[in-house]
Amino acid sequence: MENKKFYSGLYGTHSIEFAKGLVHVYPFGEIGKNHHGQVKPHAHNNLLQIFLITTGVTQFRYGQFNTSVAGPAFIAVPKNVEHGFKHQGEVSGWIVSLSDTVLEHMLQREAEVLFGMDELLIVPVASDDVEASNAFETLQKCVAEYQSELPGRLLMLQYLVGQALIQLYRIYCKGHQTLTSSDNASKVYFRRFQQLIKAGNTYKKTVEEYARDLHISTGHLSRVCRSIAGKSPKDILIDYFITEAQLALSDIDKNIASIGYSLGFDDPAYFARLFKKRTGLTPMAFRKQIGVKGS
Secondary structure, three states: OOOOOEEOOOOOOOOOOOEOOOEEEEEEOHHHHOOOOEEEEEEEOOEEEEEEEEEEEEEEEEOOEEEEEEOOEEEEEOOOOOEEEEEEEEEEEEEEEEEHHHHHHHOOOOHHHHHHOOOEEEEEOOOOOHHHHHHHHHHHHHHHHHHOOOOOHHHHHHHHHHHHHHHHHHHHHOOOEEEOOOOHHHHHHHHHHHHHHHHHOOOOOOHHHHHHHHOOOHHHHHHHHHHHHOOOHHHHHHHHHHHHHHHHHOOOOOOHHHHHHHOOOOOHHHHHHHHHHHHOOOHHHHHHHOOOOOO
16 A cells, blocks of 8 residues: 655745644645646645635545535545545635634534544535535635735734634535545554543653553554654654644743743753754744744
């Protein structure tokens, strides 16, 4: 069986710059133009992507499944789900990429909504479908706000993203076309692993300890993580805590050393090295990049 091709950023890239760590917007159709109208099957480790198709027709590919999607429509693709496109001529719209870790923070008290985001959703926007039309409009507002330089932009983006997620979940509950995104047993283990990481909230806990809590072997946990996310359990742990660190570094009242300690890093120098290895920036440089002054 051929392995999934994973990208940490958009198709063909391994980096993505989110506004406030939350959302990134890119024109839909532009990537296809650079690849002769075809985006080969691939997946993203930590992104929920919503493809807004305003005009044109594309052939959406998911495993052995192919379907023609004409604008206006949108497709919500969860993280780790392999997908591709073959555009039928000119298509236009937007790719709205959302950070999975930040979504978990936003939806921590709405667990059923978060689990609903694990399903692939295809929604044509008909004039008589109020729910789909409202969600499409909210997503378009999100795109417009992302492109603006208006006061309160980041706060408004957070509000609009939250609204769009609830609207998507309600559409999902009403039975729009969904596709099972992965083998259920592996998905349950993987999501439980993520929940345990979040609940423990310490980098000190080992992969072996997580496997023991899940009542499976470390080898089984490794196979689950690689089949779902294309990463080792250790890499998933590191990604989670580096993202947590990025969120904490946006708080001017916290110093860098205390952030590292709070996440279970006993050695500030090791924390700084690992942070730079994963982000390309030291914690101090990251703060400077996002406009936070602090030590």
